[in-house]
Amino acid sequence: MRAAEAFAQKDIWVFDLDNTLYPAGSDxxxxxxxxxxxxxxxxxxxxxxxxxxxxxxxxxxxxxxxxxxxxxxxxxxxxxxxxxHDVDRSGLIPNHSLAGAITALPGRKLILTNGSRDHALRTAKALGLDEMFEDIFDIVAADFIPKPEAATYERFFDKHDVDPKRSVMFEDLARNLIVPHSRGMTTALVVPAPGEMDHREAFEITSEVVPAHIDFVTSDLEGFLVEIVTGLNGGAPATPVEGARRR
CATH class of the missing domain: 1.10.150.450 (DNA polymerase; domain 1)
Structure with a gap:
């Protein structure tokens, strides 16, 4: 599938924060x-x-x-x-390539996190991503009801006027993509790179069989976004990123 075909009608890009916008092996x-x-x-x-x-x-x-x-x-x-959330973030390295890839995506970019707004802002700043996003929908905005509860996504869609069918969601936990997919979002599961530490709980780790509600799987978010932008700009067909699978 060409990136242009999969993402041509998408102009809202929704990102989880922890273990998604920074590498899973981060401390x-x-x-x-x-x-x-x-x-x-x-x-x-x-x-x-x-x-x-x-x-x-x-x-x-x-x-x-x-x-x-x-x-x-x-x-x-x-x-x-x-x-x-009172932790040292000095171990995070600004990712200018990821920042460029997010910036190049057409349309709106939002963060949807089960953490706090302050945590998201400080973490995004440490990563050099604080200028990339229109807004952050945090656990307070969700009335403390976390993903994967359907009510959280409904609040998010309403608050930020998000049309799920025009949206893509990037997330490190497969269960948090069930509702988005059911509402029409294109879903991308971000997994640790081969050999990278995986801090997810055992029950959160997807088996070898990719669930039907996952449209894309990537272990290289930056590369995957570059691939999307290239496809949207008429570049080469989308091919699997190393360590990634598509259904």
């Missing part, structure tokens, strides 16, 4: 993950192992640890978000 998500564990340890007076187990229980049951804490303990979301 940023493990730092945030550790801060979440520490928050629970302080909150409940737990040892590290018990806190970790509780964190993962909430995450798998509620979609985010924060939602579990809000549902079961009525904790302050502001305190949680400020604490867990």
């Amino acid at each position: 940023l998500w493990p730092k945030i993950d550790a801060r979440i564990t520490l928050f629970l340890a302080h909150l409940f007076g737990l040892d590290g192992m018990s806190s970790r187990a509780l964190q993962k229980y909430y995450y798998q049951r509620y979609g985010t640890t924060l939602r579990g804490l809000m549902e079961e303990h009525r904790i302050s979301a502001d305190d949680y978000l400020a604490f867990t």
Whole structure:
């Protein structure tokens, strides 16, 4: 399939943040993950192992640890978000090539994240991507209901006047692309490059068989976007990026 055929009618480009706009092997998500564990340890007076187990229980049951804490303990979301996202981002390297590729995409670009707006802004700035995006739809805008809940996407579509059929979504978790695909978005799963550390939970990792709701899979977001732009500009046919598959 030529890139021009797959993306010719698309002019809204939606990106997840963590482990999507920066490499999966980055140390940023493990730092945030550790801060979440520490928050629970302080909150409940737990040892590290018990806190970790509780964190993962909430995450798998509620979609985010924060939602579990809000549902079961009525904790302050502001305190949680400020604490867990208070991490050193110096390990992130500005990606000027990715910035150029995103800029070259025709139309609007938005971030849709289960993190906070402040986290997204600081992370995008560290990556040199802060000027590329029209806006950020964060967990607060979602009323603390995280992806993959359908209500989150509906809020996003309404708030930003997004027509799903004209949109593409890039995301590192396959389950977060089920609703977008059902609404008509073209979906692209961003996976770790071969040999790269994979910080996703075991239940989040897609099997060898690509689910039907995934239109594209790539381990090279920058290269994939360049390929799209090239195709839209009448260049060579789209061919699989190394480590990528298409259905």
